[in-house]
Amino acid sequence: MADGDTATQPEGSTNGAAPARGGNPFVPRGVGGDGVGLDPTAPRALHANPSVVGSSQPLAISAGTPSDAPPVLGAGSASVGSPRGKVRIGDRIFLALTRGASGFVVLLVSLVAIFLVVKSLPSILDDKVNFFTSSEWSTTAGNLRFGIAPLLYTTVAISVLAMILAVPTAIGIALFITHYAPKRVARPVAYAIDLLAAIPSIIYGIWGAAVLAPHLAGVQRALYHLGGFPLFKDRNVPTGSLFDGGVVLAIMILPIVTAISRDVFERTPRENIEAALALGSTKWEMIRMAVLPYGRGGVISGAMLGLGRALGETIAVFLILSKVSNFSPSIFSGGETFASKIANSASEFSNPESTGAFIAAGLVLFVLTFVVNAAARMIVNRRKDFT
Amino acid sequence: MAKSIEAKNLNVYYGKFLAVSNVNFTVAPNSVTAFIGPSGCGKSTVLRTINRMHEVIAGATVQGKVLLDGEDIYDDGIDPVAVRRTIGMVFQRPNPFPTMSIYDNVAAGLKLQSGRTRKADLDGVVEKSLRSANLWAEVKDRLSKPGAGLSGGQQQRLCIARAIAVQPDVLLMDEPCSALDPISTMAIEDLIRQLKKDYTIVIVTHNMQQAARISERTAFFNLSATGQPGELVEMGETPKMFTTPTDKRTEDYISGAFG
Amino acid sequence: MTATLTAKPAPASHFAGPSGSRRFKNGLATVLVTAAFLVALIPLVWLLWTVISKGYHVVTSASWWTESQRGKTFESAGGGAWHAIVGTVEQVALCSIISVPIAILVGIYLVEYGRGAFAKVTTFTVDILTGIPSIVAALFIYALFISTFHGARAGWLVSLALVILMIPVIVRTTEEMLKLVPNELREASYALGVPKWKTIVKIVLPTAFTGIVTGVVLGIARVAGETAPLLILVGYSSNTNTDLFSNFQGSLPTLINDQFANLNHATGGTAYHLDANGNRVAGAVVNYAPDRMWGAALTLIAIILLLNVFARFIARFNKIAQ
Numbered sequence: 017m018a019d020g021d022t023a024t025q026p027e028g029s030t031n032g033a034a035p036a037r038g039g040n041p042f043v044p045r046g047v048g049g050d051g052v053g054l055d056p057t058a059p060r061a062l063h064a065n066p067s068v069v070g071s072s073q074p075l076a077i078s079a080g081t082p083s084d085a086p087p088v089l090g091a092g093s094a095s096v097g098s099p100r101g102k103v104r105i106g107d108r109i110f111l112a113l114t115r116g117a118s119g120f121v122v123l124l125v126s127l128v129a130i131f132l133v134v135k136s137l138p139s140i141l142d143d144k145v146n147f148f149t150s151s152e153w154s155t156t157a158g159n160l161r162f163g164i165a166p167l168l169y170t171t172v173a174i175s176v177l178a179m180i181l182a183v184p185t186a187i188g189i190a191l192f193i194t195h196y197a198p199k200r201v202a203r204p205v206a207y208a209i210d211l212l213a214a215i216p217s218i219i220y221g222i223w224g225a226a227v228l229a230p231h232l233a234g235v236q237r238a239l240y241h242l243g244g245f246p247l248f249k250d251r252n253v254p255t256g257s258l259f260d261g262g263v264v265l266a267i268m269i270l271p272i273v274t275a276i277s278r279d280v281f282e283r284t285p286r287e288n289i290e291a292a293l294a295l296g297s298t299k300w301e302m303i304r305m306a307v308l309p310y311g312r313g314g315v316i317s318g319a320m321l322g323l324g325r326a327l328g329e330t331i332a333v334f335l336i337l338s339k340v341s342n343f344s345p346s347i348f349s350g351g352e353t354f355a356s357k358i359a360n361s362a363s364e365f366s367n368p369e370s371t372g373a374f375i376a377a378g379l380v381l382f383v384l385t386f387v388v389n390a391a392a393r394m395i396v397n398r399r400k401d402f403t
Numbered sequence: 404m405a406k407s408i409e410a411k412n413l414n415v416y417y418g419k420f421l422a423v424s425n426v427n428f429t430v431a432p433n434s435v436t437a438f439i440g441p442s443g444c445g446k447s448t449v450l451r452t453i454n455r456m457h458e459v460i461a462g463a464t465v466q467g468k469v470l471l472d473g474e475d476i477y478d479d480g481i482d483p484v485a486v487r488r489t490i491g492m493v494f495q496r497p498n499p500f501p502t503m504s505i506y507d508n509v510a511a512g513l514k515l516q517s518g519r520t521r522k523a524d525l526d527g528v529v530e531k532s533l534r535s536a537n538l539w540a541e542v543k544d545r546l547s548k549p550g551a552g553l554s555g556g557q558q559q560r561l562c563i564a565r566a567i568a569v570q571p572d573v574l575l576m577d578e579p580c581s582a583l584d585p586i587s588t589m590a591i592e593d594l595i596r597q598l599k600k601d602y603t604i605v606i607v608t609h610n611m612q613q614a615a616r617i618s619e620r621t622a623f624f625n626l627s628a629t630g631q632p633g634e635l636v637e638m639g640e641t642p643k644m645f646t647t648p649t650d651k652r653t654e655d656y657i658s659g660a661f662g
Numbered sequence: 663m664t665a666t667l668t669a670k671p672a673p674a675s676h677f678a679g680p681s682g683s684r685r686f687k688n689g690l691a692t693v694l695v696t697a698a699f700l701v702a703l704i705p706l707v708w709l710l711w712t713v714i715s716k717g718y719h720v721v722t723s724a725s726w727w728t729e730s731q732r733g734k735t736f737e738s739a740g741g742g743a744w745h746a747i748v749g750t751v752e753q754v755a756l757c758s759i760i761s762v763p764i765a766i767l768v769g770i771y772l773v774e775y776g777r778g779a780f781a782k783v784t785t786f787t788v789d790i791l792t793g794i795p796s797i798v799a800a801l802f803i804y805a806l807f808i809s810t811f812h813g814a815r816a817g818w819l820v821s822l823a824l825v826i827l828m829i830p831v832i833v834r835t836t837e838e839m840l841k842l843v844p845n846e847l848r849e850a851s852y853a854l855g856v857p858k859w860k861t862i863v864k865i866v867l868p869t870a871f872t873g874i875v876t877g878v879v880l881g882i883a884r885v886a887g888e889t890a891p892l893l894i895l896v897g898y899s900s901n902t903n904t905d906l907f908s909n910f911q912g913s914l915p916t917l918i919n920d921q922f923a924n925l926n927h928a929t930g931g932t933a934y935h936l937d938a939n940g941n942r943v944a945g946a947v948v949n950y951a952p953d954r955m956w957g958a959a960l961t962l963i964a965i966i967l968l969l970n971v972f973a974r975f976i977a978r979f980n981k982i983a984q
């Protein structure tokens with residue numbers, strides 16, 4: 017595991033032989049013999065001096081050391097022999113601490129995955145209907161009938177809707193900040209968009225449900241009368257449709273998509289921009305020629321991160337969406353996402369079996385967000401290889 | 404105090420890339436030695452092998468020996484941290500610690516090495532080092548001000564004071580004047596001439612007049628082609644190197660034919 | 663060159679502008695880009711306006727900051743958010759005490775030491791953590807401490823779930839800030855004969871300090887408004903409970919949620935309100951839930967925005983950025 021760690025880097029690859037020849041200037045001055053190079057396997061005997069190895073008396077300060085040198089004590093500088101080379105005790109402890117913390121985080125994530133699987137598996141195995149395709153959800157102990165199909169559909173639909181609304185807007189804002197607005201305007205705008213990110217989701221939730229949704233009813237009615245196809249049918253809830261949820265989610269993921277797009281647009285190399293302008297391009301042509309191609313990877317990964325955020329969003333969706341008894345694919349209908357379903361049912365976590373069903377839903381959500389985020393990272397990293 | 408340096412068959416690598424091959428030289432105690440040569444020929448690399456700073460770069464390795472008064476600093480069981488206490492270094496760009504005052508910058512080495520040093524001792528060392536670095540008069544009234552607030556030349560002298568505060572035997576300088584104006588450069592050159600009394604100094608410089616002004620011996624490094632390892636072409640008394648070098652390449656470089 | 667339709671042909675310029683369609687597209691793009699920005703401002707302004715205008719008179723009453731909701735229903739006036747503030751502050755504080763050291767150590771490991779396989783695994787893990795939905799973090803804590811160890815729901819479990827959400831935020835900022843510390847400073851320190859760990863502790867960390875503090879504050883702001891773990895890991899209590907380790911506990915997000923549930927209560931059925939003796943009196947509809955909800959929302963936003971402003975303020979003193 018530790019191969020490649022650079023803990024021992026400054027210390028090189030030397031072996032821990034006893035550095036004990038009198039006057040050796042490199043022995044930490046004034047350090048006792050404790051722990052100094054006692055490695056019996058040390059291959060080189062050149063400096064091994066039996067009279068000093070293991071002695072507890074301080075090594076003599078050599079004549080070569082300035083006599084007026086201040087007392088340099090060996091705190092944290094005792095070297096310790098080890099097969100991999102000398103590492104100071106302080107360095108060892110510190111490396112152990114940082115590596116331990118990293119190990120803890122790795123363990124934590126593994127535990128999340130393991131516990132979600134272990135706690136949901138019995139319930140999934142006990143499921144009387146197909147876990148992936150059924151639209152039933154009944155978690156009575158002994159008669160588990162639950163499937164995630166409608167949850168998956170609603171989660172994905174609402175998130176994709178949010179993306180469709182948020183991504184073009186975010187690109188527009190990012191371009192506005194980086195290439196259109198004067199500096200004096202761009203800064204406060206960027207600041208305002210960052211503020212959007214700082215507002216907690218529950219506030220978006222209550223605002224979306226109590227204030228925004230009633231205003232969206234008219235829009236939905238209009239769209240509903242326009243389209244005959246399934247996505248727009250079934251206006252069976254007054255407010256709290258997937259459309260309402262999608263709009264609020266779009267507002268919520270706008271800052272993250274904007275921030276990442278802004279970042280890549282800002283980094284467009286000056287030469288590319290100037291090359292495009294020198295060809296006689298208009299500003300928009302320059303953006304299409306230089307800025308957008310350069311930023312495409314970044315925008316896509318920003319959108320994916322936003323999607324990940326939307327898929328897992330809980331409380332806002334929980335507050336906005338109306339529950340419906342019959343599933344409908346229409347975006348003007350209500351529904352439940354993985355997250356809102358779990359949050360809705362905290363009171364049903366009474367027995368292991370029903371809890372397992374909800375943990376199973378959580379597991380699917382975990383995998384879903386993981387895949388989306390991993391894809392986003394891959395795009396980011398692939399882009400890094402090119403630049 | 405000042406010690407001699409001897410490099411034997413040094414091959415210096417960055418990962419698999421051989422940056423410098425087969426370098427041999429000796430440096431007498433209490434002398435100033437200049438490393439000159441075109442960019443990228445490995446002057447800094449060689450300099451950094453002398454106090455084992457080379458190996459803080461990931462993947463960097465060294466073959467060969469560097470003897471300090473006959474003691475191989477690459478020997479097993481030698482602590483590189485202790486090596487660096489004995490062989491100090493001043494860098495191309497002045498790099499005072501930005502979070503520290505002038506006083507703390509000078510005291511940094513002692514404080515961080517030992518952790519406990521008496522305040523009175525420290526005061527003495529700080530003043531002595533700043534005086535040696537010809538900076539005391541300029542900063543004695545603002546020792547508690549940030550080191551980063553000084554001018555470039557003052558910052559570089561602060562870095563020299565910081566390096567000598569830990570009482571090294573050798574001082575390595577990597578183009579210490581290249582980021583400075585002519586006046587500051589003169590101040591540092593004066594300083595180097597004084598420091599020679601107490602230290603062995605090796606200095607990398609791009610400025611041949613500077614090498615001629617301050618050094619007793621000069622080493623000329625070169626590389627035959629890009630991608631090839633750098634090598635030590637010739638080393639000798641500075642006046643002789645600049646008037647009658649033995650190697651044609653040195654002559655070309657000195658006369659400005661290339662580089 | 664260009665055929666002009668005007669009667670008196672103007673002298674042809676050497677610098678004929680872009681053609682009509684190109685100019686149109688350029689103009690359209692400018693309009694759309696500007697519109698995108700204006701559209702984005704609408705929800706921000708609207709939301710802030712709603713919260714401030716509806717919550718303002720609630721948070722300006724002194725009892726809001728000193729009293730709990732003990733014994734209050736949506737029909738009774740008065741009470742405050744003290745119980746919720748206590749809960750939120752305690753839960754976030756415990757979370758920070760656990761997360762901050764771990765996350766900073768991980769950041770140090772990744773920047774100062776990590777090069778091998780384990781560092782790659784760690785980076786990957788932090789990436790996963792960044793994407794974990796809060797509800798999943800809450801489910802995990804539930805599965806571990808309640809399902810497996812049969813613990814009772816309590817505030818500290820919320821803190822643990824928040825740890826999962828906070829660590830990646832701080833790791834990432836720490837990493838970024840440490841990477842900004844010039845390598846020259848590390849080298850200067852090594853060249854003085856200072857061991858690596860001391861170089862990190864005494865030179866690198868102090869240089870990056872303000873940046874890391876900024877990250878910590880942003881991390882705190884990020885978790886302070888989290889609601890999902892609260893729904894699953896602790897019940898809402900309208901009484902002040904300072905004990906993180908037993909019983910239900912109020913918090914600002916769940917106070918909001920609790921009021922939201924009562925939002926439309928008085929709209930159906932016969933309107934009434936309670937008189938001074940608690941008897942139902944037909945007549946004026948009185949529901950105090952909306953006021954309280956917006957007041958709690960304003961309180962939460964104010965705390966979080968203050969934290970954000972504070973973080974930016976600290977960031978100004980960043981030694982490296984200068």
Ligand SMILES: Nc1ncnc2c1ncn2[C@@H]1O[C@H](COP(=O)(O)OP(=O)(O)O)[C@@H](O)[C@H]1O
Pocket residue numbers: 417420422440441442443444445446447448449460633
């Ligand atoms: N950190 C590094 N990693 C890899 N290669 C390096 C590094 N530093 C220097 N080199 C290479 O080593 C050679 C010598 O560089 P350097 O010692 O800096 O030359 P000089 O100081 O003479 O200009 C050059 O080819 C350079 O590219």
Ligand SMILES: [Mg+2]
Pocket residue numbers: 446447448577
């Ligand atoms: Mg160099």
